[in-house]
Every structure is written in structure tokens, then in C-alpha cells.
Amino acid sequence: MDARAIWRFGHRAVNTWVAKRSSFERMSSVPTLEGWGRLPRPGREVLSTDLEAVTRGATLSRGLGRSYGDASLPARAGDKVAATRLADRILAFDARTGVLRAEAGLSLAELNRVFIPRGFFPPVTPGTKFVTLGGAVASDVHGKNHHREGCFGAHVRSLRVRLADDRIVDCSPSCEPDLFFGTIGGMGLLGHILEVEFDMHSIPSGWLVMESERVPDIDAFLSALSRAADHWPMTMGWIDCLSGGRSLGRGILMAGRWASPEEAEHGPPSPPKPRSLPVDLPNWALNRVTASVFNAFYYWSHFEQRETRLIAPDPFFYPLDAVLHWNRAYGQRGFTQYQCVLPRAAGPGAVRELLERLVSLGASSPLCVIKDCGPQGQGVLSFPMEGTSIAVDMAITPDIQRVVDTLNEIVIAAGGRIYLTKDGFTRPEHFRAMEPRLDTFFGLRDKWDPRRRLRSAQSVRVFGDRA
Amino acid sequence: MKVVVLGATSGIGRAIARRLAERGDDVFLLGRDTADLERSAADLRARQPRPAGLGHALCDLERPEGFAAALDAADAALQGFDAVIVTAAMFATQEALEADVELARRLSTVNFANTIAFCEHARKRLLARGGGRLVVLSSVAGERGRKPVAIYGAGKAGLSVYLEALDHKFHAAGLSVLCVKPGFVKTAMTAGLRPPPFAGDAERVAADIVAAMERRRPVLYTPRIWALIMLVIRLLPRFVMRKIGF
Numbered sequence: 001m002d003a004r005a006i007w008r009f010g011h012r013a014v015n016t017w018v019a020k021r022s023s024f025e026r027m028s029s030v031p032t033l034e035g036w037g038r039l040p041r042p043g044r045e046v047l048s049t050d051l052e053a054v055t056r057g058a059t060l061s062r063g064l065g066r067s068y069g070d071a072s073l074p075a076r077a078g079d080k081v082a083a084t085r086l087a088d089r090i091l092a093f094d095a096r097t098g099v100l101r102a103e104a105g106l107s108l109a110e111l112n113r114v115f116i117p118r119g120f121f122p123p124v125t126p127g128t129k130f131v132t133l134g135g136a137v138a139s140d141v142h143g144k145n146h147h148r149e150g151c152f153g154a155h156v157r158s159l160r161v162r163l164a165d166d167r168i169v170d171c172s173p174s175c176e177p178d179l180f181f182g183t184i185g186g187m188g189l190l191g192h193i194l195e196v197e198f199d200m201h202s203i204p205s206g207w208l209v210m211e212s213e214r215v216p217d218i219d220a221f222l223s224a225l226s227r228a229a230d231h232w233p234m235t236m237g238w239i240d241c242l243s244g245g246r247s248l249g250r251g252i253l254m255a256g257r258w259a260s261p262e263e264a265e266h267g268p269p270s271p272p273k274p275r276s277l278p279v280d281l282p283n284w285a286l287n288r289v290t291a292s293v294f295n296a297f298y299y300w301s302h303f304e305q306r307e308t309r310l311i312a313p314d315p316f317f318y319p320l321d322a323v324l325h326w327n328r329a330y331g332q333r334g335f336t337q338y339q340c341v342l343p344r345a346a347g348p349g350a351v352r353e354l355l356e357r358l359v360s361l362g363a364s365s366p367l368c369v370i371k372d373c374g375p376q377g378q379g380v381l382s383f384p385m386e387g388t389s390i391a392v393d394m395a396i397t398p399d400i401q402r403v404v405d406t407l408n409e410i411v412i413a414a415g416g417r418i419y420l421t422k423d424g425f426t427r428p429e430h431f432r433a434m435e436p437r438l439d440t441f442f443g444l445r446d447k448w449d450p451r452r453r454l455r456s457a458q459s460v461r462v463f464g465d466r467a
Numbered sequence: 468m469k470v471v472v473l474g475a476t477s478g479i480g481r482a483i484a485r486r487l488a489e490r491g492d493d494v495f496l497l498g499r500d501t502a503d504l505e506r507s508a509a510d511l512r513a514r515q516p517r518p519a520g521l522g523h524a525l526c527d528l529e530r531p532e533g534f535a536a537a538l539d540a541a542d543a544a545l546q547g548f549d550a551v552i553v554t555a556a557m558f559a560t561q562e563a564l565e566a567d568v569e570l571a572r573r574l575s576t577v578n579f580a581n582t583i584a585f586c587e588h589a590r591k592r593l594l595a596r597g598g599g600r601l602v603v604l605s606s607v608a609g610e611r612g613r614k615p616v617a618i619y620g621a622g623k624a625g626l627s628v629y630l631e632a633l634d635h636k637f638h639a640a641g642l643s644v645l646c647v648k649p650g651f652v653k654t655a656m657t658a659g660l661r662p663p664p665f666a667g668d669a670e671r672v673a674a675d676i677v678a679a680m681e682r683r684r685p686v687l688y689t690p691r692i693w694a695l696i697m698l699v700i701r702l703l704p705r706f707v708m709r710k711i712g713f
Contacts, residue, residue, distance in 0.1 A: 011706060047658035049477045050503075086477075086655050089510035100513075103506075114489065114514055 033081065036327055037068040037424060038334035039396065041457060042077035051087040051103060055162045055192040058082040060456050063132030064107060067139065068337045069424025070457035071187055075467050082192060084134050090114075091195065099157065101197040104134030109321075111200075116313060117268045120200040121258075123155035127369070129318050134193040139421040140185030140382040142389075144234035144256065144317070147374040151384060153184030154377050156198045161191035164449035168194065182444040185379030187420055189459055190448050205264035208234075208316050210256040213306045214299065218249025218355055222348050222388065225372045228255040240295040241368035241392050242288065244359040248352070251370070252302050256316055269312035276324040283331035286365055286395060294366045320367075330395050335365070337422040338404060339391035340411045341373055341384055350414035351388050357410060358392060363403045367393040380441050383419040391422065401425055408434070420458060431462050469545040471538065473497040473526055473585065474555025476507040478654035479604065482673035483552060485514055493520030495541040495548065498555075499527045520545055528555050528577045534588045542592065550600035550680065551589040553582060558656045564618045571618050578622035583629050590633060590642060598641020602680050603630055607648045607688065610697045614712055634685045643683040647676055650693035665692045 032040035045062055048054035055061060058080040062072040074081050084105035092101040098120060100111075108122055109129040115121065126141040135141075140153040149155070158172035161183055169191070171180040182190045211232070215221045221237060228235045232255035239251035320326055327335070342350045358368075369391045373384040394403065404425040411418060417434040418426055432438055442463075445452065455465040470487050474480035475496040487494050488511040496511075498504045504523040512521055522544040526537035541548055557574045564571040586603060593599035608616035609623030630646035637644070651657060651666045667690040675689040688694035700713070 010704075047655055049481075049655050083658075086658075089506050090513040091506060091509050093513035118516065 033062070033073050034065070034334075035068050035070060035072055035424070036066050037336045037396075038327055038330070038332075039069070039336075039424060041070070041073045043074040043079065043081060044077075045081040045083035047083040047086055049086045051082070051084060051105065051192070051194045052162070052168065054082045054087075055194065056166055058192065059454055061104070061134060061138075061188050061192045063105060063135035064130045066128055066131050066135065067421045068335075069422065070461060071139075071421055071423075072135075073457040075455045075457055075460045075465060084132055084193075087194075088132075092197075093200075095120075098200040098202055099197065100200050101195060102133055104137075104193045104196055105132050107132050108136070112313065113271065115200060116203070116206045119202055119204075119206075121203045121313070122152075123199055123201050124149055124152040125317055127318065128321055129314075130321065133196040133198075134188075137184055137193055137196055138186060138188040139419075140377065140379040141421075142371075142373065142384050144236045144254075144371070146384055147229045147235065147372055148233050150374060151185070151377045151379065151382055152198070153181075153379045153382060156180075156184065156196060158197045159183055159193055160195035162194055163191045164451065164453040178444055179448060181378050182380045182441065182448070184377075185382035186441070186444075187381065187456065187458065189454050189456070189463075190444060191454070203258045205259045205261050206268035206313065207259040207264040208256045208311050208313060209259045209263060209308065210254060210311045210316055211306065211308045212255075212302065213253045214250075214302045214304075215253050216250050217247060218352055219348060221249050221251060221253065221370065222351060222372075224253050225370070225388075228253060229372055231255070233257050235372070237370040238298070239355070239368045239370050239390075240299055241355065241358050241365075242292045242295050242362070244356065248359065249355050249370075250299060251368075252299065254316075256311070259310060263310065265310060269314070272312075272314040272322065274322055274324050277326055277328045280328045280331050283333045283395075285331060286329055288362055291366050298366070330365075330393075334396045335393055336396060336400065336404075336424045337367075337391055337393050338407055339383075339389065339419040339422040340407065340416050341387050341389040341419075342411065342414045342416040343385055343387040346387070346414035346416065350410070350416070351390070354390060354407065354410050354414075357406060361403050361406065363394045363397065363399065365393040365395060367391075380437055380444065381420070381435070383417065383421070385417070387416065389419075391419075405430070420462070423458070423462075426462060428462050428464055468550055469493040469495075469520065469548045470550040470552060471495045471497060471541040471545070471548045471589075472552045472554065473528075474553065476500070476503045478554065478656055479649065479652060479669050479672050479676070480552070480554030481507065482669040483554065483676055484511055486673050486677050488512075488514045488519070488521070489516070491516060491519055493545050495520070495545050496523040497526035497537050497541065498523065499525065501525060528557075528581045528585065529573070531581050531584045534585050538588050538592060547596060548599070549593070549596075550602065551586075551593065552602040552676075552680075553585060553589075554604045556582065556604065558619065560660070561615050561617055561619070575618065575622045578619070579625045582626055586629070586633070590637065590644075594637060594640055594642055598637075598643070600643045600645065600680050600683070601633070602645040602647060602676065604647045604649060605630065607650050607693050607697050610648070611700050611708070613700070613708070631685070638685075643680075643685075645676070645680055645684060645687060647679070647687045647689065648693065648697075649689050650696065665690060665696070 031044045033043040034040040061082045087103040087105035090102045136152045140151045234256040237253045371389045376385040408430040459465045475484040476498045524540040557577045605627045606623040608620035634644040679687040
């Protein structure tokens with residue numbers, strides 16, 4: 001082959017590649033946004049370091065997109081979604097009192113990185129550190145210490161909010177309290193959260209003492225949870241949601257507290273080095289068989305019936321954050337999480353019924369978390385109430401709507417409710433049946449956003465807002 | 468270390484200033500908006516493990532007449548700085564620049580002529596006290612004439628050549644010049660653009676820059692993969708460059 005032939009071949013190869021590439025770009029040119037469950041919708045976010053500027057005229061704010069369903073997605077493709085994650089400055093911190101004020105896009109990951117070495121930790125943290133302060137307030141997140149400390153909102157001192165009419169208002173428990181308590185857990189529908197002032201807690205060391213216990217069934221689990229709650233500031237449990245019969249609700253109970261300086265290892269824990277799941281796994285990778293094998297392995301790998309050890313904050317609070325993009329494990333089909341709380345009054349029978357139904361539906365994945373919640377907070381739509389919370393991840397299947405409906409009916413009968421931050425499938429009539437506080441919230445929207453300018457794909461689906 | 472950062476309130480500059488403050492350096496911020504500078508200064512103050520020098524002054528790359536005064540203010544506040552970092556610049560898409568010739572002129576002036584003027588003020592002050600570090604953000608866009616960054620890249624190409632020459636000329640006198648060539652970095656500047664593969668984030672890029680500054684390196688590609696990408700791009704024959712959109 002002579003040089004000219006190679007040259008011509010090169011030309012042809014480039015031409016073909018260019019033609020293929022541009023047709024691919026045309027195909028995928030519609031911008032989309034998605035929640036953690038990876039069900040994309042047409043939409044585009046506007047990023048800025050200046051929240052005051054970018055929220056003007058926006059219909060929704062969006063932080064790190066960790067809500068599973070459609071809570072952070074726009075009602076319409078053309079709506080302006082303000083992305084807050086670049087607005088992440090700390091505005092004030094008082095080391096004597098622990099009071100911290102920051103822009104709403106600051107993440108707990110960044111807070112932890114800066115403040116754990118200095119002996120401070122957020123008062124409440126959910127199971128991921130990739131949540132912004134704005135998201136933590138809008139979802140009124142709860143964590144392993146809910147039975148002691150309540151939700152994040154219980155530790156907020158004041159908020160700066162941009163209202164639907166573009167005014168900017170500071171609110172607190174004493175100033176515009178209805179706006180304040182409506183915004184806590186209000187899913188960003190009363191106003192865009194611009195700044196958050198809250199109490200950081202001081203911690204005796206950068207380490208925790210964790211006790212874990214293998215529990216054989218659900219009744220033992222519920223009593224172990226309530227026993228642990230009396231002695232430990234932090235508790236939660238992992239349940240094998242695929243085993244029925246005598247092993248129904250078997251799992252591992254974890255309880256923890258901050259270690260004293262004498263108990264702790266010398267120096268702060270080394271910063272975590274997360275790995276990333278680089279590609280989507282195929283849809284079939286996580287199925288009933290692989291999940292059951294994983295669950296059995298995880299359950300029995302806890303050799304001792306009970307063990308106590310020293311653990312760093314990251315593996316204790318955020319085991320899943322160790323793998324970035326772990327949501328790709330579910331493949332292109334995406335997934336959702338079903339999280340509900342069943343009131344204490346409904347008794348262990350309700351929890352047992354829900355678990356039995358989960359097992360018989362067989363829709364669940366390895367991830368199933370149980371937690372006993374303390375009293376309901378002051379956030380108007382805040383999720384937790386005194387009782388037992390159960391959260392389970394489920395891959396999207398053609399059956400998913402029926403599965404969610406079935407579970408919701410059990411929850412309604414028990415007097416419980418679901419967590420909007422995780423939800424992508426609850427019907428409006430079901431949500432109304434579980435949420436007696438809904439009219440109060442609608443009253444607040446009538447007052448602060450009568451024209452319903454602020455809305456999300458979720459508020460269209462669950463609250464019946466116009467699209 | 469006593470460091471002046473121009474462009475410290477957002478993006479890569481914000482991430483660099485945070486790294487410096489968190490390790491206890493004295494930092495002086497230069498920027499265009501006093502309220503914005505005050506918020507960034509508060510952020511850095513909260514991050515400083517113990518009280519250290521921290522101040523700010525107005526400085527706009529579109530107003531070269533203010534450069535000397537801004538650097539004097541920094542000098543006075545820090546009692547002599549030993550490093551100057553320039554992350555500020557203008558950015559616009561090629562489409563926008565082609566549609567508006569005046570914008571193209573402004574951007575070229577800011578990113579090339581005015582940035583050089585600022586660097587001249589800075590390097591004279593540094594050399595007067597026996598050297599120091601000058602770190603300037605150029606871009607991989609200046610490595611080759613490319614369709615999507617024709618005008619932006621031209622200014623950055625000129626800036627890179629200037630920084631290379633500064634290094635040649637003043638290295639022996641104790642001035643370490645670092646020309647940073649970031650690839651695509653996800654910040655407010657590139658918001659709205661579709662990130663290519665290998666897009667970096669500001670924190671990682673800032674960590675690379677601070678490390679390269681410490682080691683007195685002359686050139687830094689960050690994220691590192693861009694050194695390889697640009698090597699390939701520089702080697703591509705013209706007929707390929709005419710065809711592809713990169």
C-alpha cells in the first residue's frame with residue numbers, strides 16, 4: 001500500500017467517524033435531569049455560585065440530586081431549575097457555640113471534611129453525605145440518631161428563603177414561623193432555600209464505637225432496636241428482605257456512639273478514598289438470586305453474635321458512599337426506594353405484615369434498612385413519626401406501580417406514611433390518605449405561593465399541581 | 468506562605484484559596500464585587516484552623532488602571548506576599564464570540580493583554596524581593612487552533628507563550644512561573660456546556676495546582692489525562708482538524 005492510499009484511507013475513516021458522531025449527538029441532544037433512581041426527565045438546571053441571582057424566576061431548586069424519585073425534577077421541561085451545589089460557602093462559624101451559617105449548596109461531605117478534624121459534626125446526617133444543606137432542610141432528613149435528636153430541621157436556627165414572588169425573607173421559629181416550619185420538610189415548594197443557620201455538635205473524637213448484633217427474626221429485631229435506643233445515641237438495622245418464614249426480618253442491628261479521646265485511635269481517621277462504579281451493570285445483574293446470595297453472605301459473615309469495634313465516621317454513617325455512582329448497579333432500568341414509617345400504635349404486627357408482603361412480592365434488593373423513629377418534628381410535612389421506619393430499594397419493573405400501591409395500602413391501614421424524598425410512584429389519593437397535615441401545607445402554599453409558581457414533577461404527581 | 472489570589476471567589480480560584488486557608492496560609496483575595504469578596508473571606512476564615520492573615524480588595528481585569536493599587540493593598544495587608552495566583556478570566560462560547568465582535572475584542576483584551584499587564588505588576592513586586600511564585604491559569608484551548616475555541620484559545624495561546632518566556636527569563640532570579648493548562652473543568656464558567664469525558668472538578672484541579680506550585684513546576688496539565696489528549700491533538704494532521712469538531 002503506498003502513502004497516497006493510506007492518506008485516502010485516513011480521509012475516509014475520519015469522514016465516517018464524523019458522520020456517525022454527529023448523528024449520535026442529534027439523537028441524544030434533549031437534555032435530561034434525573035434523581036438518584038435514574039429515571040430521566042427532560043429538563044435543564046442552571047448552575048451558579050450566586051444563589052440569589054439564579055433562583056430569581058426559578059420554579060425549583062436542586063442540590064446534589066440524591067432524592068430517588070422526581071422530587072428534584074422540574075414540572076415542565078422548560079422550567080428553570082436552580083442548581084445550588086456551587087453555592088457552598090460557609091458564612092460564619094462560632095467554635096464556642098457551634099452555630100454555623102452557610103449557603104444552601106454546601107454539602108455534608110464538605111462540612112465533615114473540614115470539621116471532623118476540628119471536633120464538630122452535623123447534628124443529624126442521613127445515610128449519604130452527598131446532600132446539600134438546602135436538601136437536608138427541604139427533606140428534613142433524619143439519621144441514626146433520630147430517636148434522640150429528631151430531624152435536621154430541629155437544629156436549624158434560621159433560614160433565608162427566596163419566595164415565589166421573588167422577595168427574599170429571613171425566617172426562624174420566632175420570625176415568620178409558619179414559613180420556617182413549612183420550609184422544613186417542604187420539598188422546596190414554599191421557597192428556594194438560600195442560607196441555612198444551624199447548630200453543629202461538638203464530638204469528643206473523630207471515631208465511633210459500634211456494637212453490631214446478628215438478630216434472627218423481626219420480633220427479636222424490634223425489641224433489640226428499642227432496647228438499643230435506650231443506651232445508644234445512634235441505632236439502625238439492616239434486614240434481609242428476601243428471607244421469609246422463621247427468618248423473616250433477620251438482620252444485623254448496629255448501634256453506635258462517639259468514642260472518647262481515650263478510646264479513639266490517635267489522630268483523625270484518614271479521609272476516605274471512594275471507588276466509582278464506572279459503567280451501568282446490566283439490568284439482570286441484580287436479581288432475586290444474586291440478591292439472596294448477597295444477603296445470606298452478609299448475614300452470616302457477621303460471625304460473632306455480637307461484636308464491638310472502633311469505626312471511622314464514613315463507614316459508620318455512609319457505607320454506600322464508598323462506591324460513587326452505586327446507583328448504576330441497577331442498570332439502565334433504574335430503581336426506587338420505598339420508605340415508610342409505621343406508628344408505634346400499630347404494633348409489631350404491622351411491621352411483620354409489611355415485611356411479609358415485601359418478601360412475597362420479591363421485589364426488594366439487598367438494601368433494606370430499619371430504624372425506630374422518635375417523636376414527629378415541627379416540620380409541617382416532615383416524614384418521621386414515632387414508630388418504625390423501613391426503607392427498601394427496588395429495581396424498576398413493569399410491576400413497580402402495583403408493588404408500591406400494595407405497600408401503600410398496608411401503610412395507610414396502619415396509620416403510617418411514606419417519605420417523599422424517596423418516592424416516585426405514590427398516587428395522590430394514597431398520599432392524602434396518609435397525610436392529615438396536607439391541608440395545613442396547602443394553606444401555607446396559598447399564603448406564600450398562591451399561584452403555585454414553585455413546583456416539581458413530584459408536586460404535579462402527588463399534589464396535583466398543574467404541569 | 469502569603470498568597471494573593473485574583474479570582475478567588477468562584478470556581479478553581481475558590482478551591483485553591485480554600486486549600487491554602489485550610490493549611491494555614493495567609494490569603495488575600497482580589498475580585499470584582501465587594502459583597503462577594505466578603506462572603507468568600509468569611510468562608511476562608513471559618514476554614515482556617517487558627518487565625519491567619521486574610522483580606523480582600525477590588526480588582527477587575529477589565530480595569531488595568533487598578534492593578535497596581537490592588538497589589539499594593541495586598542502587599543500592605545500581608546506585609547509582603549510571596550505568591551500570586553491568577554484564576555480570573557473571561558469565557559464565552561465560540562458561537563457567542565462570533566455573534567458579537569465587541570465581546571470577542573473584550574475577551575481577548577482581558578485574557579491576553581490585561582492578564583499580562585497584571586502579571587507584569589506582580590512579577591516586578593516578586594522579583595524586587597528576590598523571587599516567589601506566579602501561577603496563572605491558561606488553558607489547553609491554547610495548544611492548537613481548534614474550532615470550538617478559536618478566539619478564546621488564541622488569547623490563551625499568547626498567554627502561555629508569555630508565561631513560558633517569563634520562566635525562561637526569570638527562573639535564575641528566583642521567580643517560579645507556573646502555567647496551568649486545565650482541560651474542561653466543571654465550574655460556573657462552563658455551566659451550560661456539555662462536559663466531555665475526563666472533565667475535572669475544581670477541588671481536584673486545585674489540589675494539582677497547589678502541588679505543582681510547591682514543586683516549582685513550569686507547566687501543569689490538569690486533570691493529567693489532558694497532557695495525553697493534547698499530545699494527540701497537536702499531532703493530528705490538518706485535514707483531520709478540518710473535519711472534526713473538537
